[in-house]
Amino acid sequence: MPVAQQISTVPVIVDDDKCIAEKGCRTCIDVCPLDVLDINPETGKAHMKYDECWYCMPCEVDCPTDAVTVEIPYLLK
């Protein structure tokens, strides 16, 4: 059963200028109850890897540099 690659717009936005992942910070990745954030291998910053969000906000609230913004997923906005 062959598979296709599809894209989707994601609700969690990380400001690369503010994100301090390169200093070892993993706060947003650690607190996400659905484990959908990860380090973007291209930028070294946090990003939303999987579009599986409950818009619950620990990632935004716990971020030490206010780099994370949670928007409402497009399908229900």
Added chain:
Amino acid sequence: MSLPEDIQVTDIDVLVIGGGTAGPMAAVTAKEENPELSVMLLEKANVKRSGAISMGMDGLNNAVIPGHATVEDYVKEITIANDGIVLQKGVKAYAERSFPMIEKLDSWGVHFQKDETGDYDVKKVHHLGTYVLPMPEGHNVKKILYRRLRRNRVIVENRYQATRLMKDKDGVISGCVAINTRTAEVIVIRAKSVIMCTGAAGRIGLPASGYLYGTYEMPANCGDGHAMAYHAGAELTGLECYQINPLLKDYNGPACAYVTGPLGGYTANGKGDRFIECDYWSGQMMMEFYKELESGDGPVFLKLDHLAEETIQEIEHVLHTNERPSRGRFHDSRGTDYRTKMVEMHISEIGFCSGHSASGVWVNEKGETTVPGLYGCGDMASIPHNYMLGAFVYGQICGESAAAFSADRAFADIDIEFVIAEKERLLAPLNRTDGIPPNQFEYKVRRLVNDYLQPPKVTKKMDIGLERLREMKKDIPFLYARDPHELLRANEAQSILDCAEMAAVASMYRTESRWGLYHYYVDYPETNNEEWNCHVQLYKNHVGEMECKKIPVAPYEIELDDTEKDAYNQLRIKEAV
């Protein structure tokens, strides 16, 4: 045969599966009971922010506080709200510990609203009694629980998903198999007792938005515990009594009549008129909600636009900082201002959640399931209308029971064949190079649930739904995951399929209608107390098939007056003559 060397085995006296609300309380209690015991809290996410209350909670929905309510009144109200099908001993055990638990939490630093005299500021939301205690500063509950876990030296293992329970040769629980959600490492935890606190099964149905994770329940709570308990031979109960909630449309979070009601907000129809007497969530209330939605007076709204500015600011403060704080953002993006616009509401997808209704893994007043050594608490266990405070109380009860059970028990031998087979089952989707992605598999299960299983329930439809769901079992050997995260979703999707099958089988077994919309069975529209004033237990029989049986409702501890029994069937506002 010996266990492969790459499978790590850990021995623990009390294993707690699920670190949301009930789990931390269960783990802390087991340690408080006996500090010599080793206690592990296993969590699929991270205990700091896991479960239904990751962002806190805005109030207690079921506080039984002396001077405001009595144990007897509460037990009666919950019995009536559940059309009589309750284990009253279990509800009573909660009610008796409700206030001591509030005091315990208060001493831990959880703040509850008090009036100018220092008394708890309890509000009336239920149809009969007064049980709602606001927590306007309730956003820090998880932090407080986390501190207690650390202080009591509970071993916390984050990012491990338990997948199957293990039993010894006598059928007593002996631990679990689990998998790391980031590395796909499979481990075995041998335990002398296990407490399950895996939350609701909130990802069975598909939300109206079509977004798989836009559920009412925290979507990590997908029925893993229900499926695990079923496969371990435990009985589940009341699964035909679905959880269906009135929610903000599309956002799918609570409209929070419990917060707004005491301040003057209410549920209204399209004309802005009240149509229900009471906003407390029950199947009967949901039936009136459903009828209004389907009528010419629909849709249904949360009405706040008549309130004073300062009241609206108070509501915004609570609703937009607590429990589901992105609510404010949702309203902003649509230009919805409580001051000028009613907020559109809708009904949720179906789920199993004892916190709000009455379904789940059967437990008694000691938190015991039907499998020796296995305990259950929180939204997955069957004590009805337990909400957050009930999760804490039953977490405590299970912590005590499991600590006592573990005290004089040895570790059991590991069933090596079982573990090897489970490891193969778990990792199979990773070993394929193509196949069915977990999200498509899950979408299809949940779409079938909406099409065929949600009320109004019809036999012919449920027959088709069950057939289609069972056909999907043949797709499991084709599930394909590209990484451990997708594997987590593949495992969850199988729990969801199990739960969907349970929903169909239990619903078709109870050939009557009961609990308002929760079990509105069109083929059998009347409540039939002669035949169905009983619990329906669902379990895996000796040949591995899903089966149901009736068990009687235990004699009541607190009798109902004849005049009270019907109270929840009279929720619609009477029209003036």
